[in-house]
Amino acid sequence: MRTVSAYAAPSATEPLIATTIERRDVGPNDVLIDIKFAGICHSDIHTVRGEWGGQQFPLTPGHEIAGIVAEVGSNVTKHTVGDRVGVGCLVNSCGECTSCLAGLEQHCLNGNVGTYGAVDRDGTITQGGYSSHVVVNENFVLNIPEGIDLDVAAPLLCAGITTYSPLRHWGVGPGTRVAIVGLGGLGHMGVKIASALGAEVTVLSQTLNKKEDGLKLGADHYYATGDPETFTKLAGSFDFILNTVSAAIDINAYLRLLAIDGVMVNVGAPAEPLPVNAFSLIGGRRSFAGSNIGGIAETQEMLNFCAEHGFGAEIEVISADQINEAYERVLRSDVRYRFVIDTATLPAVGA
Template identity: 35%
Template sequence: MPTILNRGGFAEKLRAGWQWVIPLPENMDMASAGPLLCGGITVFKPLLMHHITATSRVGVIGIGGLGHIAIKLLHAMGCEVTAFSSNPSKEQEVLAMGANNVVNSRDPEALKALAGQFDLIINTVNVDLDWQPYFEALTYGGNFHTVGAVLKPLPVPAFTLIAGDRSISGSATGTPYELRKLMKFAGRSKVAPTTELFAMSQINEAIQHVRDGKARYRVVLKADF
């Protein structure tokens, strides 16, 4: 059972079965490990599912807590990465994370120009977008994978999938085996999430910081009691 649902979520120590314990790389700090064990595995799993390699072209929709980790992982794998964001102020940050291109996710002409290019597009947002240009941006045999819990149904014309041998899938988090692979890869590749540190006594301020959309890009709480 996840720690957050069991006793010990804010404890210094807790007991767990050995088969559920994930060893951390020696060069990884706890502030980086926490987000990787949540958002990190959420975006890493699709890369394993769809056999992404260094020659893959991958798009990431949404550059927040999930999307920014996806970009860093894909860059470390050697992929060509395109970030889709509705926030122009993030462009330089996203390029520094390893994205090769940044595209306005609400610009229909920019999206149309990308038709047939991507082996995989990962959606990390839960807002409703015009999804058709993203489906058409997939190459033959490409996959649109959502980890964002979009609140409205995704309208998918059957011919869009049939004509391009495309597919749509989704996933939540990963297995202990996949977590171990992620931690080994992140440690070896020195992939770390971008975090902001708040003291536990500032938890209300931290929550408001996230609600205001100001988090860059994962908030970590440090015990000060």
């Protein structure tokens, strides 16, 4: 075991604090990563505050990890010391079920292992990327292509794949009329990726405050959902709607914006239920679906896609001692558009 510096939540009701955590020794199939940057995802806040169920504390969150390979195990063939790499929301799965064999590790039938707050195969509780180092099985380590800086690459490991996967799965491309609901950490990546795929992109946000940003990110149109006329004007306008909002919204109002055979996909994960009226689906043969992250191969595909199109996330880099402030700002939607922790600012072990 090795001791590394980290930030952790002592409980669901206390601020995160500087601490140390233990990482396992590098095994034959493991990669030790010197973490350089870690993104802050809204999921981190939901998890450490117990909004998605109870957790074992202390807990170090973070599943948007970018860094450099510092050591590899004797059997590792996919990565070498010095490689630029990332780790997303998964660090293990059974590797044997039909989902894993199909490259859908996020849907592992025997239970995948999340990057933090999950029970790993050895029975330990995983700890995430708000730390200086992490040890991960090589099969769950992604290569970050040249052309994407590590700081803007970190949020791609969750926000990027969470939006890329449904856009690809439902065949978004040239000629597709896409609406992105919410222009936040997820939404801004949805706009970038949908635009790069060749779709006609509309942002649906509560106000027009971020309209200039949305158009710069690649949106063709921008409407305020706080204006009731928006829902009248845009009725039946979209082939695909991606809802990135992590709060309860009137799903039925948005479903009516879909064209015949249109699909609305939820990637935001509010704690509250989202009631759906059957007639909102029946009229127009519409579909309401959900999507998680992507598998490892698709996540690598996403990273390569972003590199080919020359973009990463829009970020604000913070020091580790600003994490709690950043959490409150995320809840106020006061970030454009993802906080990223510079892990060089973590207190040294023993300091």
